Amino acid sequence: xxxxxxxxxxxxxxxxxxxxxxxxxxxxxxxxxxxxxxxxxxxxxxxxxxxxxxxxxxxxxxxxxxxxxxxxxxxxxxxxxxxxxxxxxxxxxxxxxxxxxxxxxxxxxxxxxxxxxxxxxxxxxxxxxxxxxxxxxxxxxxxxxxxxxxxxxxxxxxxxxxxxxxxxxxxxxxxxxxxxxxxxxxxxxxxxxxxxxxxxxxxxxxxxxxxxxxxxxxxxxxxxxxxxxxxxxxxxxxxx
Numbered sequence: 001x002x003x004x005x006x007x008x009x010x011x012x013x014x015x016x017x018x019x020x021x022x023x024x025x026x027x028x029x030x031x032x033x034x035x036x037x038x039x040x041x042x043x044x045x046x047x048x049x050x051x052x053x054x055x056x057x058x059x060x061x062x063x064x065x066x067x068x069x070x071x072x073x074x075x076x077x078x079x080x081x082x083x084x085x086x087x088x089x090x091x092x093x094x095x096x097x098x099x100x101x102x103x104x105x106x107x108x109x110x111x112x113x114x115x116x117x118x119x120x121x122x123x124x125x126x127x128x129x130x131x132x133x134x135x136x137x138x139x140x141x142x143x144x145x146x147x148x149x150x151x152x153x154x155x156x157x158x159x160x161x162x163x164x165x166x167x168x169x170x171x172x173x174x175x176x177x178x179x180x181x182x183x184x185x186x187x188x189x190x191x192x193x194x195x196x197x198x199x200x201x202x203x204x205x206x207x208x209x210x211x212x213x214x215x216x217x218x219x220x221x222x223x224x225x226x227x228x229x230x231x232x233x234x235x236x237x238x239x240x
Contacts, residue, residue, distance in 0.1 A: 015028070016031065016104060017031055017104030017105070017106045017113065017115045018106060018113060018115070018123070019115075019123045022108060026108050026109050026110050027108060027109045028106060028107075028108050029107045029108060029109060029189050029193055030106070030107040030186060030189050030190075031104060031105065031106045031107075032104075032105050032177075032180050032181065032186065033100055033101070033103050033104055033105065033180075034099065034100040034103055034178045034179040034180060035100065035143055035179045035180070035181060036093075036096045036097040036099070036100035036101070037096070038139070038141070038143050038179035039096045039099060039100055039163075039178060039179045040092055040093050040095075040096035040097075042139070042145075042178075042179060043096070043163050043178060043179065044092045044095065044096055044163075046089060046092050046093065046096070049088065049089060049092060050085075050089060053081075053085035053088070053089070056081070056085075057078065057081055057082065057085065060077060060078070060081055061074060061077075061078060064077055095118075098118045099116070099118060099163065100179075102116065102117060102118050102121060103115065103116045103164065104116075105177045105180065107186070107189055107190050107193060108193075109193055109196070109197060110127060110128060110193075110197050111125055111126055111127040111128060112126040112128075112131075112148060112175075112177070112190070113125055113126070114126070114161065114164055114175060114177075116161070116164055122160065124156065124160065124161060124175065126148060126150070126175060128193070128194045128197040128198060129197070129198070129201055130150055130151055130154055131148055131149065131150060131151070131194070132149045132150065132151050132152070133148075133149045134146060134147065134148050134149070134187070134190055134191070134194065135147045135149075136183055136184065136186075136187035137183075138183055138184060139183075142181065142182055142183065142184070143179055143180060143181050143182075143183055144179075144180065144183030144184070144187075145176050145177065145178050145179065145180070145183065146176065146177040146180070146183060146186065146187055146190065147166055147174050147175075147176050148174060148175045148176070148177075149172075149174050150172075150173075150174070150175075152172065155172075155173070156173045156175065157173070158170055158173050161173060161175055163178065164176050164177070164178055
């Protein structure tokens with residue numbers, strides 16, 4: 001069973017993007033959402049779709065003229081094809097906007113929380129203690145993606161997080177904070193928080209006080225069933 005806690009989202013969330021109030025001693029460091037246009041362009045390849053339709057439209061026009069069709073027939077075909085192309089691109093844009101509007105990424109002093117889902121919102125809780133590493137990929141605009149790698153033994157369902165994950169990695173799902181503004185600054189916040197939390201866990205495991213397991217759901221006050229094990233490689237995000 002994965003330590004990344006997955007819950008259905010309650011519309012009456014006490015804190016935006018979180019299914020419950022944070023436990024005592026845990027603070028909220030940052031919240032954000034994807035830029036919908038960057039999401040459409042980089043995740044759903046809206047620009048590539050537009051180029052494809054433009055090429056196909058030009059090819060249809062040239063083929064029709066070469067086959068001797070009248071200008072009226074060419075115009076009719078052009079209108080139909082342009083309408084279908086526009087409809088597909090509008091669907092992609094609206095989907096990207098809806099995903100961006102309903103997604104909230106949160107970084108606390110102990111975890112990353114992803115609240116996402118248009119039709120059936122849910123929350124995925126990713127404690128720093130269960131992350132192997134984090135990496136950031138920047139774009140020219142300053143936006144970018146932060147990729148989180150859980151420990152090898154942890155598993156997250158692909159469909160639960162889509163599209164907030166690294167594509168085509170079904171065997172070991174890697175969650176992502178997609179198309180976030182100022183990704184470099186957010187990566188710095190995340191890296192500092194991960195280092196501080198892993199250092200705290202190292203001290204706690206050495207001195208042996210009772211801990212609330214950060215792998216438990218947010219708001220849980222249950223004592224851990226076993227000692228919290230820090231991540232094997234909890235390094236700060238580095239630009240790809």
